[in-house]
Amino acid sequence: MKFVQNIFDKTRPLVEKEGKRNILYPLHNAIETMAFVPDHTTHSGAHVRDAIDLKRTMITVIFAMVPALLFGMWNIGRLHYGAFGEESTWLDNFLFGALKMLPLITVTYAAGLGVEIFFAWKRNHAVNEGFLVSGLLIPMIMPVDIPLWMVAVSTIFAVLIGKEVFGGTGMNLLNPALTARAFAFFAYPTWMSGDQIWINTNGEEGAQLVDGYSGATAMGELATTVGQGLNNPATETVMAQFGSGGTYSMMNTFLGLIPGSIGETSALLILLGGLFLVFKGVGSWKIMLSFLVGGLAMATIFNAFAVNEFMGLNPIHQLLIGGFMFGMVFMATDPVSGSQTETGKYIYGFLAGFFGIMIRVFNPAYPEGIMLAILFMNVMAPLIDHYVVESNIKRRSKRLANA
Amino acid sequence: MSTEVKQKESLFSKKNQKLLSDPFNDDNPITVQVLGVCSALAITVKLEPAIVMSLSVMFVLGAGNVIISLIRNLIPNRIRIIVQLVVVASLVILVDQFLRAFAYDVSKQLSVFVGLIITNCIIMGRFEAFALANGPWKAFMDGIGNAIGYGAVLIAVAFFRELLGSGALLGIQVIPDSWYIANGGFYANNGFMLFPPMALIVVGLIIWVQRARNTKLIEEN
Numbered sequence: 001m002k003f004v005q006n007i008f009d010k011t012r013p014l015v016e017k018e019g020k021r022n023i024l025y026p027l028h029n030a031i032e033t034m035a036f037v038p039d040h041t042t043h044s045g046a047h048v049r050d051a052i053d054l055k056r057t058m059i060t061v062i063f064a065m066v067p068a069l070l071f072g073m074w075n076i077g078r079l080h081y082g083a084f085g086e087e088s089t090w091l092d093n094f095l096f097g098a099l100k101m102l103p104l105i106t107v108t109y110a111a112g113l114g115v116e117i118f119f120a121w122k123r124n125h126a127v128n129e130g131f132l133v134s135g136l137l138i139p140m141i142m143p144v145d146i147p148l149w150m151v152a153v154s155t156i157f158a159v160l161i162g163k164e165v166f167g168g169t170g171m172n173l174l175n176p177a178l179t180a181r182a183f184a185f186f187a188y189p190t191w192m193s194g195d196q197i198w199i200n201t202n203g204e205e206g207a208q209l210v211d212g213y214s215g216a217t218a219m220g221e222l223a224t225t226v227g228q229g230l231n232n233p234a235t236e237t238v239m240a241q242f243g244s245g246g247t248y249s250m251m252n253t254f255l256g257l258i259p260g261s262i263g264e265t266s267a268l269l270i271l272l273g274g275l276f277l278v279f280k281g282v283g284s285w286k287i288m289l290s291f292l293v294g295g296l297a298m299a300t301i302f303n304a305f306a307v308n309e310f311m312g313l314n315p316i317h318q319l320l321i322g323g324f325m326f327g328m329v330f331m332a333t334d335p336v337s338g339s340q341t342e343t344g345k346y347i348y349g350f351l352a353g354f355f356g357i358m359i360r361v362f363n364p365a366y367p368e369g370i371m372l373a374i375l376f377m378n379v380m381a382p383l384i385d386h387y388v389v390e391s392n393i394k395r396r397s398k399r400l401a402n403a
Numbered sequence: 404m405s406t407e408v409k410q411k412e413s414l415f416s417k418k419n420q421k422l423l424s425d426p427f428n429d430d431n432p433i434t435v436q437v438l439g440v441c442s443a444l445a446i447t448v449k450l451e452p453a454i455v456m457s458l459s460v461m462f463v464l465g466a467g468n469v470i471i472s473l474i475r476n477l478i479p480n481r482i483r484i485i486v487q488l489v490v491v492a493s494l495v496i497l498v499d500q501f502l503r504a505f506a507y508d509v510s511k512q513l514s515v516f517v518g519l520i521i522t523n524c525i526i527m528g529r530f531e532a533f534a535l536a537n538g539p540w541k542a543f544m545d546g547i548g549n550a551i552g553y554g555a556v557l558i559a560v561a562f563f564r565e566l567l568g569s570g571a572l573l574g575i576q577v578i579p580d581s582w583y584i585a586n587g588g589f590y591a592n593n594g595f596m597l598f599p600p601m602a603l604i605v606v607g608l609i610i611w612v613q614r615a616r617n618t619k620l621i622e623e624n
Contacts, residue, residue, distance in 0.1 A: 147584070147589065147591075149589065150591070153593075161604060165607075165611070183595060186594060186595040186598065187593040187594050187595035187596070188591055188593070188594065189594055190591070191591070
């Protein structure tokens with residue numbers, strides 16, 4: 001790392017106040033503080049220092065995401081070779097997935113950090129770690145075969161409109177990663193939904209897809225049953241896949257052996273990451289719990305009044321498919337765009353889970369209801385907080401009046 | 404005495420020129436006064452309707468301002484809104500009939516929004532704020548100026564939405580067909596651009612750029 005530091009040391013005189021290129025100083029400073037620990041200290045006054053800062057919070061979330069990410073890579077390869085009926089070891093699977101995943105991650109970070117550095121330069125502050133988590137979340141919620149430039153455009157849009165417009169990290173109204181996905185979903189629907197995009201089927205010359213191959217997600221299959229009524233023989237083959245031993249059986253959806261966005265499939269590993277976040281105190285267990293309860297409540301209500309197979313799906317199974325778990329653990333718990341008040345967190349989480357399942361089932365054209373529900377609740381979070389604070393004030397002033 | 408002074412002022416004096424140029428930037432009806440946003444969202448998917456809409460508004464606002472200004476001393480204050488509405492409505496019907504006669508396709512695309520020029524806040528706003536208190540020439544300049552400011556934003560938004568959303572300008576394909584993924588290329592149109600929310604975002608971006616460049620618009624504190 002010494003030679004990198006030498007580059008910074010050598011160029012510093014150029015960009016400092018008297019230097020020729022002093023217009024580039026914020027840019028220099030931004031990249032340097034990103035690469036190395038800043039060497040300047042606080043000059044005056046007493047400051048409370050805590051062991052946890054933005055960098056540590058962000059890196060904790062990254063750690064929590066790693067299991068689901070690695071599993072996602074392996075799953076890409078497994079589904080790819082499976083589609084051609086080829087034998088493959090777990091290493092083949094993993095390497096194939098890693099080769100697909102690395103460009104996605106690289107492009108996301110390059111695009112997002114590009115915008116961040118530009119604004120750090122313009123606004124004269126250091127590049128902060130705000131994009132660290134978003135940059136890894138975005139590739140995890142994309143389908144495997146999405147063209148890279150679409151990822152880049154979505155990321156730039158998300159950082160620009162989702163974050164920098166409001167003043168940068170910590171000021172954003174919406175979750176940037178979900179903003180990127182929502183943008184991609186509405187802008188390039190052909191590459192973001194359907195049954196062709198979730199499994200990479202670019203085989204070698206002459207390779208044939210196996211008979212009965214289907215690239216649909218669990219929710220894509222379920223959407224076909226809407227409007228068919230309950231216990232219709234026409235939906236029998238679809239629903240058989242959700243029974244034990246089927247492609248989308250409870251066990252498969254729990255372990256994540258199904259097609260879907262790269263990181264969202266394995267409920268088990270996502271929950272593991274969630275436990276880690278709760279244990280480290282970074283993710284809010286209140287949001288996760290109420291999100292789960294909200295989703296379960298809606299799924300149970302649907303189950304009780306089922307008029308089609310999608311509604312009639314076992315509530316637990318309903319929560320295991322699609323992006324519910326991923327949204328619960330990594331998206332809804334975003335400390336910036338979520339509710340800030342403790343009571344508000346319960347309301348926010350509950351409604352996000354509740355509406356997520358509702359959108360998914362009522363409008364199968366928007367299979368990722370969870371994404372829209374969380375974005376919607378992001379917008380509502382300040383309102384929830386406002387009323388929680390108001391009611392606290394009212395209750396206390398009443399208590400004071402009675403005392 | 405005072406009328407004499409007014410008459411001496413030349414038609415294109417500095418003051419009158421400002422009436423024409425101010426609404427383009429410093430006092431833009433859409434980006435600064437935030438009027439007429441609904442139509443900016445609704446008819447900017449393609450460039451052609453946006454241009455026709457701008458011209459229609461320019462006619463209605465220019466002519467309306469002059470008429471109101473001419474009869475401003477005859478209008479009883481208490482019923483002035485109704486009088487203004489009658490004037491706008493007549494002019495809008497003229498425009499509507501004209502479009503149906505000579506540009507039927509565009510008139511179909513604009514559909515209800517031609518009629519809705521009547522309720523466009525810019526028009527009533529300029530009548531109330533300017534035409535009722537100024538002479539016909541000044542009112543005319545003000546009307547044309549505001550219509551240009553409105554049209555400029557409309558056309559800019561429509562330009563980006565049609566280019567990025569449909570890959571065309573004025574209905575002519577400008578992005579080569581061979582670029583598209585379906586034809587073996589790499590490009591795809593941005594479907595989001597065809598939705599009204601994106602128009603709002605594009606207007607927002609225009610406001611952002613404008614405010615970054617024009618320091619007069621930045622509020623204190």
